[in-house]
Amino acid sequence: MIWHPELEKRWSSFPEHQQILMICNELNRAGNLQSDPKEYKNALERALELMDFTIDDPRSKTRLREFLRARQLVAGLYLDVEPHQTKTLQKTLIQLSPAAWKMMQGMEV
DSSP states (O other): OOSOTTHHHHGGGSOHHHHHHHHHHHHHHHHHTTTOHHHHHHHHHHHHHHHHHHHHSGGGGGGHHHHHHHHHHHHHHHHSSSOOOOHHHHHHHHTTOHHHHHHHTTOOO
């Protein structure tokens, strides 16, 4: 299923920190929806889709290994029978971008 058909065309226009924060937003939704397995999986699907957009963005090549590993972890969560918390993965992704980390700490970017 395609969740963000219009966003794919514009994805590379977003700064890296915004891309990461949008992925983390979907992971946060998944973490908050653990009691609703269908919506939990939908949020993970959206996160995977956004991660694919990021991986395809030529600017992400410097962190390609990290994004591919993170995507693998999200796919594992998706395939697991039991829902899991996503906070650790969110924190790890946010640390890939100093600007995203500063935003989450309430600092000036």
